[in-house]
Amino acid sequence: MEAKKRYVTGFNGLRTLGVLAVILYHLYPQKIQGGFLGVVLFFVLSGYLVTDSLLREYSSTKKIRPLKFWGKRAKRIYPMLLAVFLIVSPYLFFFQQNQMKGLRSNFLSSIFMVQNWWQIQQGSSYFADAAGESPFKHIYYLAIEGQFFIFWPLIIIFLVKVIRSKKHSFLLTNFLAILSLILMIAQYKVGQDPTRVYYGTDTRIFSLLMGASMAFIWPMNKMPAKLNKKGQTFGRNLLWGVLALTLILYVFMPAQSPVTYYGGLWFVSLLTMLLILLVVHPGLKANKIFSNKLFDYIGSRSYGIYLWQLPVFALVAAKVVHPTSWYNVIWQLALIFALSEFSYRFIERPLVAYDYSNLWPxxxxxxxxxxxxxxxxxxxxxxxxxxxxxxxxxxxxTSPKSPHDQQVLEARIMEQQKALEAANLKAANARVSTPLKTIAEKYGVDPVVAERASKMQIFAVGDSVMVAGSTNLQEAFPRMTIKAVVGEQVDGGATILAENKEAVEKADAVLIGLGTNGTLSVGDTNYVVKIMEEIGDKPVFWINNQMPRPWETSNNEQLEAMAKKYPNLTIIDWHGLSENQSSWFYSDAIHPKDQGAINYTRLVLENMTKK
Structure with missing residues (x-):
């Protein structure tokens, strides 16, 4: 018979802390910068509870039954997960067709617990918009846990049968956690979107492993029931210190900071381990602090709350002008808790207890x-x-892989990327092929502007936004050489300029369109400064950023500051012109459609022909 499980009510308090942190992050990512760390709490707690349960089973029965374990996990995970997809999908179909993109792949990857890797393969960004393009992107968390649940019982069997020593199992598990941390540090690139290391099982599993390791040396059922006064005082002080530091990090640790990936997530996992230890210790009062009716209510429904919160926030943000105003936040939270309560009563609780052997009959x-x-x-x-x-x-x-306009964008980008190579060979000696009057009328500029542009030799460096507008740019500036690459970073742009020094020197001016894919400073290097020093005194025109990315504002502010420092630097305010012009863009709100590309080019024409 399996040893009786000790029920720790304070775990619901910890779950409450984690899910509220995630909710606040999705509502106010600029104010609650570290709210995403609530997921770390879930990881560490899951690792601890799962391992403690498996070790308890082995202690009582001298065997571990993976099939039984997987069945229990499936009964816990799948009913709610399926319910969210089955309820949200009809809403998307009727009211937000643009959100149907990739729904089939999203659903299947979620069912097979590989959604995190699917999102990585798609190039999705968890940090592009805290309320998210996709109402399902937060399911990466379940995918990582699901993969852990698949192999962990097998590893536990190895540890208890072969290693046997709990101390050595603790050390080996933490060794694996350190390897995962090393992978995170090695793969993180400063200044670039960290989604790969944030989503990757290999780079996030250390939190689960750290929680799991604790179960070997601090099992719930084998802790001393009493502590002396000195131990209680130390435990109380440690609790308040750890809790205060955790809350501070939940508020102030930025998702984009190198500190987060160079040990920050590991440190938060360590703090969470300490919190769990303090709560689970029967000789301390931490469990009582985290135990009350409110915490028990929220914590017991935290799985449903977590699953429902992002679909609500993401779908409301697409329809409501001010989704984070207090009155909108109130009804969104009410909706989340209502959906969670409904799910808990009629889906989660009944189906966890259901005997599925009766389902087929x-x-x-x-x-x-x-x-x-x-x-x-x-x-x-x-x-x-x-x-x-x-x-x-x-x-x-039957949902499409991507919305029609996104398919058009992908085809257009690929076509224009190839066309650029051929066009650049002709640009240096190009003659006007489109009548100046036609250019002037198409882009809404004076014929004099079109004539000036036709004579200017321009060297341009950019990313996929410039690729999307390249046909229009080269129509207006027939002698423009464009070195634009999909996914280009600012450091790559600096390298292109250095490699094409002769072409830059021959050019009348340099046009730059970088910053979509990352910050303009990488580590201690300010690449705006580096690029300006590389170009010298030649006129430089830099198109600022318009995209739903966390670094949009900081990049644009940095460009404005650099324009004051360098008199030959002019900022082309694409952000200001295109703000609130959603019809100009494809569904990603980054790349300009035909009308957007015309306005993009008109703005470049007006700015570059002034000097």
């Missing part, structure tokens, strides 16, 4: 009733749920 009974046309014998709820499931699955499985 029950289904066959209902099918037989349908065959015999005994519709009235079917409960209304069975009919409604069946219709919802079937309709939602059809919507999901």
């Amino acid at each position: 029950w289904m066959m009974t209902k099918v037989e009733q349908v065959k015999q046309e005994k519709w009235r014998a079917l409960p209304v709820r069975v009919i409604l749920v069946s219709v919802l499931v079937l309709v939602s699955l059809v919507m999901i499985l």
Whole structure:
């Protein structure tokens, strides 16, 4: 018989802390910068509880049954996960078609617990918009946990059968955690979007492993029931210190900071380990501090709250002008808790306890009733749920890989990237191929402006935004050489300028469009300064950034500051012109469509022909 599990009520308090941190981060990412660290708490706590349960099973039965473990995890994870997809998908189909992109792949990757790797492969960014383009991007957390749950029972069998020593198992588990941390440090690139290391199982699993390691030396059922006064005082002071430091980091640790990935996430995992130890220790009062009716309510429903919060925030943000104003926040939170309560009562709790061996016979009974046309014998709820499931699955499985305009964008970018190579060979000696009057009319500029542009030899460096507008730019500036690459970073742009020094020297001016894919400073290097020093006194025109990225504001502010420092630097205010012009952009809100590219080029024309 398996040893009786000790129920620690304070765990619901910890879950409350974690889920509220995540909610506040998605609402106010600029104010609660470290709220994403709530997921770290979930990871560490899951690692601890799962390992403690497996070790307890082995202690009582001298065996570990992976199939039983996987079955229990599946009953806990899948009903709610499926419910969120099946309920949200019809809403997307009828009210936000643009969100249907990739829904089928999103759904299937979530079911097979590889959604984090699918998002990495798609180039998705967790940090592009805290309320998210996708209402399902937070499921990366379940994917990482799911992968851990698959292999961890097998590793536990190895540890208890071969290693045997709990001390050595503790050390080996932490050694694996350190390897994961090293992978995070090695793969993190300063100044670039950290989504790869944030989503990767290899780079995030250390939090789960750290929690798991603790179960070997501090199991719940084998802690001393009492502590002397000195121990209680130390424990109380440690609790308040650890809790205060954790809350400070939840508020102030930026998701984009190198500190976060150079040990910050590991340190937060360590603090969480200490919190769990303090809460689980029966000789301390930490468990009471984290135990009350409110914490028990939120903590017991934290899984549902976590699953529902991002779909609500993401879908509301797409429809409401001020989604984070206090009155909108109140009803969004009410909706999240209502959905969570409904899910908890009618999906999560009943289906966790359900004996699935009865499912197939029950289904066959209902099918037989349908065959015999005994519709009235079917409960209304069975009919409604069946219709919802079937309709939602059809919507999901027939959804496009991406919205039509996104497919157009991808095709256009690829086509223009190839065309640039051929066009650049002709640019230096190009003659005007489109009549100046046509250029002037198309871009809404004076014919004199079009004539000046036709004579200017320009060297341009940019990323995919410039690629999207390259056909228009080279139509207006036939002697423009464009070195623009999809995904280009500012440091790569500096390298391009250095490699094309002769072409830069021959040019009348340099046009730059960088910053979409990362910050303009990388580490201690300010690449705006580096680029300006590389170019020298030649006129430089830098198109500022318009994109839903956390570094948009800081990049644009940095450019304004640099323009004051360098008299030959002119900032082309694409952000100011295109703000609130959603019709100019594809659904990613970054790359200009035809009309957007015309306005983009007109702005460049007006600025570059002034000098």
